[in-house]
Amino acid sequence: MDFEDQILFFFSAVGAFNGLFLSYYFAFIIKERNRANYFLATLLFVISVRVTKSVFLTFYSETSSLFIQVGLTACFLIGPFLYLYTRTVTKPESIGKWNWLLHILPIIVFMTVTGILYPYNEHWYLWQRGHDGILGYMLLFQWTLYLFVSIYQVRFSFSKLVDKTEKPSNLDYWIINIVVGCFLIWLAYNTVQYTSYIVGALSFSFTLYISLMVWFFKRRQHSLSFLSPVIKYKNKAIPDTEALSIADRLPHLFIEEKIHLNSDLKLLDVAKQLETNQHTLSQYLNDTMGQNFSNFVNSYRVESAIEMLQSNKVLTIEGIGNECGFKSNTSFYAAFKKHKGMTPAQFKKSLN
Structure with missing residues (x-):
């Protein structure tokens, strides 16, 4: 050798x-x-x-x-x-x-x-x-x-x-x-x-x-x-009454009150309005929606942005992102593309 x-x-x-x-x-x-x-x-x-x-x-x-x-x-x-x-x-x-x-x-x-x-x-x-x-x-x-x-x-x-x-x-x-x-x-x-x-x-x-x-x-x-893979919230199921209460009140906060437009919205803020704690709310979103809090909120912000892109002729795309609760253009574009598969600019162009 x-x-x-x-x-x-x-x-x-x-x-x-x-x-x-x-x-x-x-x-x-x-x-x-x-x-x-x-x-x-x-x-x-x-x-x-x-x-x-x-x-x-x-x-x-x-x-x-x-x-x-x-x-x-x-x-x-x-x-x-x-x-x-x-x-x-x-x-x-x-x-x-x-x-x-x-x-x-x-x-x-x-x-x-x-x-x-x-x-x-x-x-x-x-x-x-x-x-x-x-x-x-x-x-x-x-x-x-x-x-x-x-x-x-x-x-x-x-x-x-x-x-x-x-x-x-x-x-x-x-x-x-x-x-x-x-x-x-x-x-x-x-x-x-x-x-x-x-x-x-x-x-x-x-x-x-x-x-x-x-x-x-x-x-x-x-x-x-x-x-080690962690099975999140294993053996810690939310009581049915509490889950039903969250399911009933959570959509109202985002659809009617549009709290997602607040760029400083935090998990704790939403939990307080639902009269629960942030751990229970986080578990509910993961178990029921299959999303974490950030993605859940951003999905509503993106839907609001879509409505404004379809109707607003004054604000720029960046301005719409800011109005919908995004703190930066980068986070707006990233969330929009993640949820809709295209950028806000591409979506707006498709409307013409």
């Missing part, structure tokens, strides 16, 4: 080791143990196994067929565990207690049978993306499908990066980094000829970066509780 190969071997091996350590950390050491973190631990584990397989296959030609089969099985499991993690983080109650096995068991059974009937050392060509590489193309299709479904799962976290009305949370930044890291590994695996080299190096960078993020957040917050 020459010096260049030694360097590649070293970084690939360290990447695999980092992944195994992080896997152990999220599975057994972190205080916030839950399904999301278990799925993350398993994701890092299968990435590490996949890299380890490639390293040994590249540098040690006599690697056993069984070990290679385990590594190939890990390749098939990267996509499902990424999906299970992103799904559990974004919608904690959407996957039943044992439903996740539907994504895992068929792969394990399929790969076990494949390993028995077509051991890699004798049928390696089935994994090459050539004329006979049916298994290689199956892996490409399955991994790609799960990856892009996972990206779709966390699309709202990505959108917050450019949304000027809602800032990304620590959890948003975390899952974006996980998904982007997995995307880069997938990209290298599917576009570079010497995938063991590149994926190994990327795995090293990815796991080292995740390690630094863990260290940074622990120093900053003394806790990694943000890694």
Whole structure:
């Protein structure tokens, strides 16, 4: 093994080791143990196994067929565990207690049978993306499908990066980094000829970066509780009488009294007028409307702006935004486009 190969071997091996350590950390050491973190631990584990397989296959030609089969099985499991993690983080109650096995068991059974009937050392060509590489193309299709479904799962976290009305949370930044890291590994695996080299190096960078993020957040917050998906207001249902009272009085405040035109309107102000507290009102908006307070108020402001754009011939577009309760042109344009899919200027032009 020459010096260049030694360097590649070293970084690939360290990447695999980092992944195994992080896997152990999220599975057994972190205080916030839950399904999301278990799925993350398993994701890092299968990435590490996949890299380890490639390293040994590249540098040690006599690697056993069984070990290679385990590594190939890990390749098939990267996509499902990424999906299970992103799904559990974004919608904690959407996957039943044992439903996740539907994504895992068929792969394990399929790969076990494949390993028995077509051991890699004798049928390696089935994994090459050539004329006979049916298994290689199956892996490409399955991994790609799960990856892009996972990206779709966390699309709202990505959108917050450019949304000027809602800032990304620590959890948003975390899952974006996980998904982007997995995307880069997938990209290298599917576009570079010497995938063991590149994926190994990327795995090293990815796991080292995740390690630094863990260290940074622990120093900053003394806790990694943000890694755990929070089911907001779980087991704290609003009493029916209070929910009915809010449902009856809330529209009046915004439709008749138009309190949303006040640019300084706050959640506490509305809660006081409804004779409730701000936590109950916030829970009602999330549970019933599927919106936070800011988006709820902005939806009424946008509707008022639409009415003025249709009837007012004196005020400028910016003036209309100000009259409707928006503190800045930026927030007005961002909210309008979010709720109507076009800017105020585009909407006004469509009226002509």
